[in-house]
Amino acid sequence: MLPLLYAVCISFMEPAEILTKELHFFPNSLSLENYRIVFKQTAIFRFMLNSFLIAFVSSFVRIITSSLSAFSFAFFEYKGKKLMFYLVTVSLIIPVDVLMVQNYFTVADMGMINTYMGMMVVFFVSSMNIFVMRQNFMAYSRTLKEAAMIDGCSNFLFYLRILLPSSKSVLATVFISSFVGTWNTYLWPMMVTNKNEMRTAQVAITMMNVNESSSFGYGSVMAAAVIILIPSILVFIIFQKKIIGGAMAGAVKG
Amino acid sequence: MERNQMPFFRKLFRKVEPYLYLIPAFSLLILFVYYPFAKNTILSFFSVDKFRNINKFVGFSNYVRVLSDGNFIKAIRNTFIYVFTTVPISIIIGFALALLARKKHKLSIVYEALFALSMAVSASVIAMIFQLAYNPSMGIINKITGLNTSWLTNSKTALLSLIIIQIWANIGFNFIYIFSALRGMSEEVLESALIDGAVGISRLFKIIVPLISPTLLFLLVKDIAYAMTTASFTLIFYPYTDGRGGGPNGSTETIMSYIYGKAIAGTNYNAAFAATMVGFVLSGIMMALCLVLDQKKVNYD
Numbered sequence: 001m002l003p004l005l006y007a008v009c010i011s012f013m014e015p016a017e018i019l020t021k022e023l024h025f026f027p028n029s030l031s032l033e034n035y036r037i038v039f040k041q042t043a044i045f046r047f048m049l050n051s052f053l054i055a056f057v058s059s060f061v062r063i064i065t066s067s068l069s070a071f072s073f074a075f076f077e078y079k080g081k082k083l084m085f086y087l088v089t090v091s092l093i094i095p096v097d098v099l100m101v102q103n104y105f106t107v108a109d110m111g112m113i114n115t116y117m118g119m120m121v122v123f124f125v126s127s128m129n130i131f132v133m134r135q136n137f138m139a140y141s142r143t144l145k146e147a148a149m150i151d152g153c154s155n156f157l158f159y160l161r162i163l164l165p166s167s168k169s170v171l172a173t174v175f176i177s178s179f180v181g182t183w184n185t186y187l188w189p190m191m192v193t194n195k196n197e198m199r200t201a202q203v204a205i206t207m208m209n210v211n212e213s214s215s216f217g218y219g220s221v222m223a224a225a226v227i228i229l230i231p232s233i234l235v236f237i238i239f240q241k242k243i244i245g246g247a248m249a250g251a252v253k254g
Numbered sequence: 255m256e257r258n259q260m261p262f263f264r265k266l267f268r269k270v271e272p273y274l275y276l277i278p279a280f281s282l283l284i285l286f287v288y289y290p291f292a293k294n295t296i297l298s299f300f301s302v303d304k305f306r307n308i309n310k311f312v313g314f315s316n317y318v319r320v321l322s323d324g325n326f327i328k329a330i331r332n333t334f335i336y337v338f339t340t341v342p343i344s345i346i347i348g349f350a351l352a353l354l355a356r357k358k359h360k361l362s363i364v365y366e367a368l369f370a371l372s373m374a375v376s377a378s379v380i381a382m383i384f385q386l387a388y389n390p391s392m393g394i395i396n397k398i399t400g401l402n403t404s405w406l407t408n409s410k411t412a413l414l415s416l417i418i419i420q421i422w423a424n425i426g427f428n429f430i431y432i433f434s435a436l437r438g439m440s441e442e443v444l445e446s447a448l449i450d451g452a453v454g455i456s457r458l459f460k461i462i463v464p465l466i467s468p469t470l471l472f473l474l475v476k477d478i479a480y481a482m483t484t485a486s487f488t489l490i491f492y493p494y495t496d497g498r499g500g501g502p503n504g505s506t507e508t509i510m511s512y513i514y515g516k517a518i519a520g521t522n523y524n525a526a527f528a529a530t531m532v533g534f535v536l537s538g539i540m541m542a543l544c545l546v547l548d549q550k551k552v553n554y555d
Contacts, residue, residue, distance in 0.1 A: 004372070071275055072273075125283055206378045206382065206490045229379055
C-alpha cells in the first residue's frame, strides 16, 4: 500500500519538486499538471480501451468455455470423462508462461499479430476456472435437473435457463477474477503487439519514456500509473461486496 | 418414449452430447497448451533455421550447447536465487502480518482492504513505481536512506532490487489467504491446545502451522511456479535492444528472459527451445518437491 501512496503523491507533485534532493513525501502543492500532460501527450484512452476490450471479451468467453466444460464434467457420465478431466488437471501444472514463445509462433502464423483476437485468444480458457465451476456445479442438486428432464427440458436448455441463472455468484467471481487478471497481464500483449495504437495500458506505461524536453517527467508516469490503477481498484472494491452478498438461491430443498 | 423407439439421431446425439460441451474449452487447451508443449519438445531435438524450418535431427546437441552457455547457467542461478528468496520471505512476512492483524480485530478490516488493494496492481505499474523509487537522485529510497546507490543499474544490487519488488508484490496475496485461513481455524482446537499447555512459540509451530498447512502449501506452489517462470521485471527494466539484454552484466537474467532473448529478440530458436525444456524440467522438479512436502507435512484434517 505504501508504494501506491507514493505514486499518488508523486503524481500530484510539480516536476521541480520531484527533482529536488530533499525528501518530500506529500506534495507541497497539489498540481494537476502531470495529468494534463498525460492526457495531451499519450493516447492513454486508446490504451485503456485496448486493455478493457481484451479483458472484457476474454472474461466473457472464459465464462462460456469453463461453464460448458464444467457442465459436462458435473452432470454427465461418459466414457473417457476421467481422462478428459485428467487432461485439464495436467494443464494446470504446466507453467503457461513457458509456452508463450510457441504460442507466439502459432498466433503469428495465423496472422493475428497486432490484432485484438491475437491478444485475447490465449486467455479464452482457464483450467483453474473449469475446476472452480465444476466444483460448484457438483454441489448442485441433481433432483432439480431430473425434475427439469421429466418436464421435457433438454440438457442444453437446463444449462441455459436454470443452471446459469442460479450460478450468478460463481459466474461473477470467474468473470471478475478473469477481468482483473487479463487487465493486468503484461507479457503476452507485449509480445504480440508492435504497433503503438494496439498496445494495452500495461505495456504502454512501461514504454513511457521520461522526456525532459516535452516535460514528460516521472510525475507524469506516476499520473499514468494512477489512471491505469483506477479500474482494477474499482473492480476490487465492488468484488469484495459481491462475495459477501452472493449466494445460490436454493431452488430445491432437501 | 421407449428406448427402441427413439430415432437413431436422437440416440447418437445423447451419446455425443457431453463431448460437444467440452469442445470449446478443449480445442483451446489443445491449441495453446498441449500442442505448443509437444511442438517445443519435438523441435528441441532438431536443428532449426531462422525461419523455423527443420534442418536435421540433432539429438541432444541443442541441450548440450545451451547448458554450456554461461549466460544460461547464470540465468538458472538467478532464477533459483529469486525463488529461494522471494518465496519464503514473502510467505513468512505475510504470515507474520496475518498473525498481527488477527489480534487487532477492529482494524483488521482495514488491513484486509489495503492488502486486497495491492492484489489489484499489475506488474507493470509496480515496476514503474519502483523504478522511480529506485532512481538514484530522485527516488524515495535513496532519499530516505541517504545512500547514493544506483540500484537498478549496478550489477551487484540489480537482482536484489527486483527481489524486493517481488516480495512486496507477493505479500498482499499471501496475507489475504493466510488471514482467512487463520480465521477458519476452529476455536476448539486452539483451546484444547492451550489446556495442554501449548503457549506462544510452540503453539505457533505445533498447532497453528499444521492447521493452516494446506493454505501454506497452496501459496508455496503458486509462488514457486510463478518465480520459476517469470521474466516480467527483467523485461520491463531491461528491454532487449539489438539482441542484448538481461540486466547489468546479465545479473537479472532469468530462464524465461533468456528464452525471450533467444527466440523473440533474436532468432536462435535452437537455444530457445532447448532452454524452454530445461525450464520445464526444473519447474517440474520444484513442483515435485512441493508434492513431497504435501505428503509429508501437510495436514488435512
